[in-house]
Amino acid sequence: MSKEEKSQGKKLKDILMSRKKHALYKMTDEEVKKCDEFCEGYKSFLNSVKTEREAVEFTVKLLEENGYKPYEPGMGLKAGDKVYVNNRGKAVMMAVIGTDDIKNGVDICAAHIDSPRIDLKQCPVYEDNEIAYFKTHYYGGIKKYQWTVIPLALHGVIIKADGTKISVKIGEDEGDPVFCINDLLPHLAAEQMKRPLAQGIKGEELNIVIGSRPFREDDLSEAVKLNILKLLNEKYDITEDDFLSAELEAVPAFKAQDVGFDRSLVGSYGHDDRVCAYTALMAAVECKTPRRTAVTVLTDKEETGSDGNTGLQSAYLKYFIADLAEEFGTNGRRVLSASECMSADVNSAFDPTFPDVLEKRNCAYINYGVCVTKFTGARGKSGTSDASAEFVGKVRSLLDKNNVIWQTGELGKVDVGGGGTVAAYIANLNVDTIDVGVPVLSMHAPFETVSKLDVYMTYKAFEAFLNQ
Ligand code: MN
């Protein structure tokens, strides 16, 4: 039926009622191709970057290749200059100086580069019944049972007593060994299976197998542990005490892969929140000379509450903005008060297998575009930064104007659960802040799933925001 033939009611419906649609129906084949290509770059990022430290290394290298210089307070800045600050190798901020007076504010994109994982304890190595293990302490909110019986790689650093830093990355290359956490066979798990799911595997049961052959000498106690320490000493020149000053993280050893016959999805470890970090970084790298100064921050420690000097509850972003302000003879508080922020983090996507936890009219769906979330929080919006209607209106019109396909979303039904992101900490600096990001399935699992169309639309949203 052509448009002229539509009934009065249908015409009215078109005008008055909002309709949600799969992004594919709103995109040309050309655009879909672009988005698939963009996600090839994203997948290789996921495969080479699995920790916040590796994300910072990747970022700094890319920034240097694209004309960014390390920022030194008082260095003198002008429109078009590109600078960055590496915060302890775990967080990074970058800015492209705009043509507008900085006292009118900056545009900030923020995402986090830490992901849930299994950290080693400070005294991790032990032997039990001639099997050597690492003791661990999980990082971030995980369903512990999901982290057993999968291949794990070990990433991180060891700082020796003389200050030497040793980088560790094992389990990623073809031919590398991997590690794993064992689980009980079903035949003997009758008692374990009666535990509530949250306790199916307990924190102190997340022990990582690291070896099983002893050092060959009769009547030697802890000979398997000794043999492992000998191997580590040969490879890294370390002793057991060097674990005291190490940050070693066990992460899934598998690679990012297309999911589905139609390759519409990407399955990977660490989409939360490297999917927003990568898209924001790409937008920052491609940002030429914006009107307003474009600031992008890739932060650490979101998964543990943003505390600490590399998390966004610390003052490091505030100090950076203050330094930029001083370059132009104004102060940080004035700049921040006029600034705006897209706080980018993943959101929960509707999963038809578990429909009860989300409210269908207000949750996000995969393939419906970048998700814009006015407020997060738990119960009565506890812990949220509730973006003002005025700011939501502004973002809405910006996205529409730039043909960004977007949707709204919320993190679960009222009273079912909830959560927050770094939005609140940036908003607390008196910055207009809104949550945006990619809807994800199986969030915080070792293998999370996102839609390629949504990833690309998130990149387009940042691009629009930084180039207003
Ligand atoms: Mn996140």
Ligand code: MN
């Ligand atoms: Mn998370």
